Amino acid sequence: MHSRNPSRRRFIATTAAASAVAVAAPYVRGAHAAGKLNIGFWDHWVPGANDTLTRLTKEWAEKEKVEVTIDYIPSQGNKLLLTIAAEAQAKAGHDILAHPTWEPQAHAKILEPMTDVMEPLIKQNGKVNATVEYLGRADGKWIAVPATVGSQIKGPCSRIDLMKQHAGIDVKAMYPAGSAPKADSWNLDAFLKAAEACHKAGAPFGIGLGGTTDSVDTAGAFFHAHGAALVNKDGQITVKSDPVRKTLDYMKKLASFFPPDAPAWDDASNNKWLVSGKGALIMNPPSAWAVAKRDAPQVAEQCWTHGMPSGPNGRYAPFLPYFWGVWAFSKNKPAAKSLLTHLSQRSSAEAMVAASQGYDLPSFEKLTDFKTWAEIGPPVGTLYHYPNPYNHQILSVAAAPAPPKIAVQIYTQGILTKMIVRHLQGEAMEKTLAWAESECEGFMRT
């Protein structure tokens, strides 16, 4: 067998040649040179909205040479919550995952800090409201990026005709399309009187008192309007306070004008109430109006989304932001942050708002003037005031300002609506308060 030992001269020559080739050859960038990114987005209920998000993501992926995989995870059956819980336990899964309202706080310790993404975005798009900060920041750091997709304000959606006819309120004049609200007289008393008048006329306000989010969010806004909190920001129980008592008194009066089955309502009930043409007002993002546009156009033509009534503590609207979070165990954090920055650009947000027929809501101050909200109809201008363009409402989440780990329990257990129902069904005020206090004590576990 013939073997040849390389000489010193040959070795040097070969090495030199190889180095020359390596230096001279052009840098060939592979199709997926920047790695892979596995994403779990919330599965949007609006047909076509997912396509826009996919398009935006793929545009970015092509430019950045990242291989992306997208899963759309529905919130029906709490599939999204279950996925988050499973991935948090397994410390494996998607790089970017959609996080509903309370989830970033629940997993703050295993989420990648997003301060380096959020600070430039705030400089560029304007500041975010206090509720987004309350839910998206922990220990002085941003832990998630507020998502345009899924975020929503659940303010009143009124029937123009029924409100005018039965309550003498012109909601279009109060919230004119294209200009600032003229809603100084739109307060809790006016709301109560309107509820009573519509109830008498056989077109009650369709507000639920169940344990699902629509009911809880609405109750939360009324508690805030009275300045009532069950637990304050320092974690002290404040159930037995005058604002809470006043809220319960007010809600007992108001709820007596709701449909009698309101304690059994879920998140679909108010939508059905509006679409059926039975009610004069519901509290919902524009999804109910969009369904009416498809199924009952004559109802949709009379819908007008507007602001909440003001109370002694101010005008509070129920706001439910969604977030995008990046797990600390993500394998491609730089790419994830780059994508989230891309999706938070004005052009991306505008595309998502258009694709969702105005339902999705960016959390940044400068992103509330898209033409979708001004132009979409019928009637044209129906969603003009949906994104709170004049900041005349304080966007809030029920159970705030309690520390989020306590607030999430108050929220998911529906303590606010249960208090209202108990009192409505005849339980003495102090007994209801004692029950709520005991429940809140149970939420103090660490």
Next chain:
Amino acid sequence: MVEAVMRPQATARTARKRTGLHKAMQRKSTIAFIMALPLILLIAVMVLYPAGYSLHLATLNKSMERFVGLNNFTFLFKRETFWLVVWQSCIFAVTAVVFKALIGFIVAHFVHNIPTKGQRKWRGMLLVPWVIPPAMSCLAWLWLFDPSYSAFNYIIALFGGDPIPWTGNTYWARFSVILVNIWIGAPFFMIMYLAALKSVPDQLYEAAAIDGANWWQRIWFVTLPMMRNIIAITALFSLIVTFANFDIVRVLTFGGPIDTTHVFATWAFRIGIEGGDIPLGACVSLFMVPILMFAAVFILRDINRRGNEA
């Protein structure tokens, strides 16, 4: 020489080993064990591991960072809602199982008395509620009970009655979830009892008839004693499944109004997954174990005793 002595000994040992293995393989119990091994492994992975893990979770604090022993359990014992859930789970499971057994028993008799030719159709039709996925049938019931557009209320209104708050009032809501559970589960009892009825020898009825036994005496002294074991096993099985039920309450009432229809599984999910307190949720779900274990021991002991008597 030593080598010559050792070699036959080694050969004999190998032969013994072979014979031992051969014999073991011929034993029915070994074959049965090997054939059941995949299932045993599956149960170990899919049941024992999660059960052990949930035990582990139940001993952690809310943020799952430190061991707290039985603190979560003692905390639960002090909660008013927990005892409400215990009470409701018992009412739900016991009432539903009793009615399922009763309806199953009666329907099984009807079906048993149908001539063999047409019996298969009836058996098939009566099994429909049991074979439809519960999530789907619950959605259909949800529409029937809908707070505002209930089909039942529509019919009641046609006769001039007031609408019933099927899911909005505590007692009606409990009635509704139990009714749906009975509707779904009664066919299982029916088919089990029908099988048991078919295995009762006709001679026993003939002898009873000769002795002058009436219809009720035939049921009480012949049918029921012959069906006792199957009744006990079916009741136990159904009790376990009903206690752990999730979908009916979740779809129909969401645990409301004001928590008065929550059962262990729905409340555990509310606390653990929706409320982000996984250790407490695990605790709630584990609480079913001692209750069901007590029921299982009680019922199975009775079956064993009867088996020994036989």
